[in-house]
Amino acid sequence: MPESNLHELSRRSLNKHRTAQRITRCAQRLAADHGYDEFTLDQLADAAEVSRRTLFNYFPTKLDAVLGDGPRIDAATLATFKAGGPTGVLIDDCVEMVKVMFDDRNSTGRPWSR
Known part of the structure; x- marks a missing residue:
């Protein structure tokens, strides 16, 4: 895929x-x-500042809109956590998981998807 298309995506x-x-x-x-x-x-x-129809493109119900999307954890990060990492100290590993979940750069484009 040309770089300009990746940038647009x-x-x-x-x-x-x-x-x-x-x-x-x-x-x-x-x-x-x-x-x-x-x-x-x-x-x-x-x-x-969106149409009513746009609301339903993002959230199926009013409750979903109020709650928002939950944080996303990629499979590799979850596997590392389940294997006892990344530090080997549970509380430190939990802190690292929270950092990953709330880091907007950690994603395939839509960091808060289900």
């Missing part, structure tokens, strides 16, 4: 990630301000 993935984050932040803000049952998906779409 990377930019597109980053934009998707940012849109998903924006939707979740707006959903959490609306839930905190008005209560979960007291805001509509239309209000969420307006707050996140």
Whole structure:
């Protein structure tokens, strides 16, 4: 694949990630301000500056939008952890796992996917 296509794919993935984050932040803000049952998906779409249809491209339900995507752990990192690594000290290994889960650079384009 030409490098320009890879760059475009990377930019597109980053934009998707940012849109998903924006939707979740707006959903959490609306839930905190008005209560979960007291805001509509239309209000969420307006707050996140996306169409209602776009909401469903990112999250199947309002609850999923409020909770957001969970952190992603790649198979190699998980295998290392299960094998007793990377340091061999459980608490230190847990800290390293948390760092990996919340590092936006650790991913195949969409770091917060299920």
